[in-house]
Amino acid sequence: MAEMSLVTSEIETMGQPSDKLGKIAALGNIFGVIAAVFGLIIGKTLVPISALEYQVVSVSPFGWVFGGDSMYSIYIAVFMALMAISLLFQAIGSKNLRNFLGSGLMNIIWIGFVVAAAAAFLIPTSFLGVVAESLIQGFLTQTYFLGGFFVIAWQLLASIYTDASKTWIGFLAGTLNSLFIPLLAIGQAISPILIYAAYAILLIGQLFSFLFWQASFDSIREYARSTEKAKLAFTLSGALTFALGLTAIFFGPLGNERGIDVWKPWSTMANETTFQTSPALIFGLLSLMLYWVILAPRLGARELKAAAIGEDIIKGGTKWFLLFLASFGLLAAGQAGAFTEDAAVWGFFLSLTPAGIMFLVGAAYTAKTDIITGIPLVIASVFIIVHPFILLPLVIIPWIAVIITQFFLVAESLIRGLTGFSQGALTVVVSLVASAAVIIFMIGGFGSGPLALWPTNRWFNITLIPGIPAAVQGPAIIILPLLALLIRNVSLAGYSYGRGYATGGLLVGMSVFFAFMIPVIAENESIGHEANTGAALLLALYSISVVLVLSLNLSLANDVEDTGRRFEGTLIKVTSIAGILAAAAVVILALIVFAGMPTPEQIALMISIMVTFVVSTEIFSIINWLIAGIRLGMLREGFRFSRLE
Known part of the structure; x- marks a missing residue:
């Protein structure tokens, strides 16, 4: 109620100043309101998103229906023309605001106008040019490209409302307009009721946009840092992204393998041209993700000090x-719904781009010692790209954890004005636990799999879970050691944060690269081949990261010595140098053994040596990280319960 009273008071005082942001721009929002009303009347998706239905009704003479209505292309043209006029007025009227902010992002309004105008002209004219069934795919490809570019421009415009304004008017204008496309896409795939809800939200959003342009320059931020409202919008949009993303989790990907519920990635094909999960759902998810990431806050000195971090997350x-x-994911999702023969190529990005965004954001938070926000994102991002399927709870539980932690950030933003937590203690704990998990996997602590998986059966016990066939639980078991190593790497980046090491960024970047390679595990003929590929990725990631980890340990040793703890610092140095020498010896030995055609005995010996090296290195590293965590004060860093003033 207090927030609503703030909105009301701002509306009442909005017309008093004479220096309006843009009266002409406000006129454009009137056309936006008209477009929303038109959408409510038609009740169809009037932004060409993806996977719109079509039907060939006659072959000779050729006739087809697009969107379930012979007038559908005209409806789209009218709606997009209204949006083009709206954006044109906003582009013209935003000159003063553009100069005031000094932001080139404001030019996105012109791009949105050009794309909307092109769509209004090309879609109906191209529709008339489809005189044979073979031309339909070309029409859909062009239509969805226009729709994708329009949505990109639209979401960026919504972020401008939010980012520029200090008021609840700008907050609501940006947030409501950003929800229009996601709800429209979800409604197209699931329920027409949500389509009407999308146009209703667009209508309200355009009214608040009108009020935004009617405001004075006093309502605009004076500094480059994000406003309190923009930070709240960032956290809220993150929570809404994954809450609405539940539709993409439950509608389409669910399957059953040998009586076990599984989750199939969004790139799974139902046939040669159609996906099991509607690309429109992924389109909606990515559109809100775009708004979310572009709002990533620029923090001021007070926020950085209060959050115990030194730079933007x-x-x-x-x-x-x-x-x-x-x-790119939006464009790919659009093309994936064009029902073309190369749909599978675009479909690969249906899984990879959302997962990549989640992993990068999660790794960025984790590298800044925000474990609670970052780790659920990392875990969820890995599980949603496991092919060809994964046990259902392994997707649902992390996704719900992401939603919960994102709402934690909303509360954090409301109560203390911050968009992240600083948890050095959890950085230490998670690093140690993840490293211990790597050790347990490497020594076969979870049991051995079938001998058919040799030489990887000690690492991948695909019969670990009773009552589930090995072929069904196999993909999940194979990915777990790699996930533990990825979590360890991104957590270790928190040690370097604020200390000037470059190692943390390198660990995160390398982990992102290997995370993108996870779908490769599925491109094999059998579970045995999948295990071998998974082991190859695991060892490759470890081999590269071990050098960076030992380098990090040496840097930590210097900092520990600077605190006056020379013995502990020397211990870390000695074990790290010994690890580097041992790593070099193992690499040379591996090159010698595998230069020819090694016998099974040689392979077994080499694997034993590698396991011994990994386990010993991890044990010494755990000791080193614990020492560093204690001596550098990280175990005393946690939540701060003081509001940002």
Whole structure:
């Protein structure tokens, strides 16, 4: 109620100042309102998203129906024309705001206008040019590309409302407009009721956008850092992204293998041109992800000090790469719904781009010692790209954990004005636990799998869970050691944070690269081949990361010595140097053994040596990380229960 009173008071005082942001731009939102009303009347998806139905009604003469209505292309043209006019007025009227902010992102309004105008003209004219069934795919490809680019521009415009304004008006204008496309996409795939809800939200969002442009420049942020409302919008959009993303989790991917409930990735094909999960659902998820990542806050000195961090959590190249992934994923999701023969190529990105965004954001949070926010994102991102399927609880539980932790961030933003937690103690604990898990996997602590998996049967006990066939639980078991190693790497990045080491960023970057390779495990003929591929990825990741980890240990040793603990610092140095020498010896020996055609005995001996090296290195590293955590004060770092003033 208090927040609603704030909104009401802002509305009442909005017309008093004479220096409006843009009266002409506000006029554009009137056309946006008209477009929303038109959408409510038609009750169909009027933004060409993905996977719109079509039907050939006659062959000679050729006739077909697009979107279930012979007038559908005209409806789209009218709606997009109204949106083009709306964006044109906003582009013209936003000049003063663009100059005030000095932001090139404002030019996205012009791009949105051009794309909307092109769609309004090309879609109906191209529809008339489809005179044979072979031309339908070309029409759909063009239509969905236009729709994808329009959605990218639309979501970026929504972020401008939110990011620029200090008021609840801007917050609501951006948030409501950003929800239009996701709800429209979900409604298309699941229920027409949500389509009406999408247009209703667009209508309200355009009204708040009108009020945004009618406000004075006093309502606009004076500094580059994100406003309190923008930070709240970032956390709320993250929570809504994964809450609405539950539709993509439950509608389509669920399956059954040998009586066991499994989850199949979004790239799973139902036939040669159609996906088991509607690409429209992934389109909606990615559209809200785009709004979420572009709002990643720019923090000021007070926030950085209060959060015990030294820089923005998501910034620079990471933010723009996330924006690229979301944008490319949107275009790919659109093309995946064009029912073309190469749909499977685009379908690969239906799984990879959302998972990549989640892993990168999770790794970024974890590298800043925010374990509670980061680790669920990392775990969920890995499980949703396991092919050809994975046990259902392994997807549902992490996804729900992500939703819960994102709502924790909403509360954190509301109560203390922060968008992340600082938890050095959890960084130490999770690093130790993940490393211990790697040790247990390597020594076969969870039992051995069938001999048919030799030489990897000691690592992958695909009969671990009673009552579940080995072929069904196999993909999950094979991915677990790699997941433990990925979690260890991104957690270790927290040790380097704030200390000037480059090692943490390298560990995160390398982990992201290997996470993107997880779908490769499924491209094999049998579970045995999958196990071998999984083992190859596991050992490759460990071989590369061990050098970085030992380098990190040496840096920690210097910092421990600087605290006056020379014995502990020397111990860390000695074990790290010994580890580097041992790693070099193992590499040389492996090159010698595998240079020719090794016998089974030689392979077994080499594996035993590698396991011994991994286990001993991890044990010494656990001791070193624990010492560093104690001596550098990380175990005393946790939640801070003071509000940001």
